[in-house]
Amino acid sequence: MSPHRSELLMTVFAPLLFVLLWSTGFLGAKFGMPHAEPFTFLGYRFTLTSVLFFVVLLVMRVRLPRDPKTWLHAAVVGILMHGIYLGGVFYAVHNGTSGGISALIVGVQPVLTAVLAGLLLSERLSARAWFGLALGFAGITMVVWEQAGDTGGFRGIMACVTSLIGITLATLYQKRFAGAIDLRVGSTIQFGAAALMMWIFAFSAETMVVDWTQESILAMAWLVVVMSFGAVTLLYVLIRRGAASKVASLFYLVPPVVAIETYFLFGETLTALALVGMAAAMLGVALVTRG
Helix, strand or coil: CCHHHHHHHHHHHHHHHHHHHHHHHHHHHHHHHHHECHHHHHHHHHHHHHHHHHHHHHHCCCCCCCCHHHHHHHHHHHHHHHHHHHHHHHHHHHCCCCHHHHHHHHCCHHHHHHHHHHHHCCCCCCHHHHHHHHHHHHHHHHHHHHHCCCCCHHHHHHHHHHHHHHHHHHHHHHHHHCCCCCHHHHHHHHHHHHHHHHHHHHHHHCCCCECCCHHHHHHHHHHHHHHHHHHHHHHHHHHHHCCHHHHHHHHHHHHHHHHHHHHHHHCCCCCHHHHHHHHHHHHHHHHHHHC
16 A cells, blocks of 8 residues: 555545444444443453454464563553543442433543643644634534433432543543553553453442343444454554544534434434534534644
8 A cells, every 4th residue: 555545544444434333332232232331341341352353362363461561551542542541430320320421521531631731742733723722612512412310319410421531531541651562462461451340340249130132232242343443443544644633523523423323313403503513523522633
């Protein structure tokens, strides 16, 4: 592949593919959550993913690192990205927080990432890019406004805020400390650490009963293979190649894509306000990535 074609693939198609794959995680959760409690469901998901990545290491004869720092950095990213972020969102939704409210709270992530990236990683955004961040957040607000629904009370709100902090810190930590780790090795350790965290929570607070139906099995398979292998790996590749704040802005496009998917798959409402919000979110991301 020529350098020009490779660069086009990473700058245009890879971000679009990431947004599309990441958005399907919400569909997998929608099908899987009715059949299991959140920490138990995620415990199975992360365990299966870690085992499959370990099989990849064996097949490709990739050795596990001997440096304790590598294990530590990968484990921290896994706990923040998978354990705290996804654990918080799943817990909030399971306890009554609507998808719209969780999307709004976690939607602050690109702005928070940009602020912290400037302080911790010396990344600087132009005024145009800052305007793009604000426009993107306004866009996702319009997309989920009429579907905002129940907050889930103080417990649900705090779980979403915890998720927001988790994914923001994970993005920055991955960029600063774990960017050089082999993605196959890093993913094996990350999902293993997140699985251990989920099983501790599940053992402490849940019945750990799962209703294994065709729907829940397919949802689990999709989340393990497509989300964990595809979307998460692609996210780390994008973080490694670009500024953390610019990669984070791609999350503005996820709620609009989810809204379109649920419109066609579940017949959910897609209002004129939501369509305007989608356009605003896309314009905001364009301003950030070009700014």
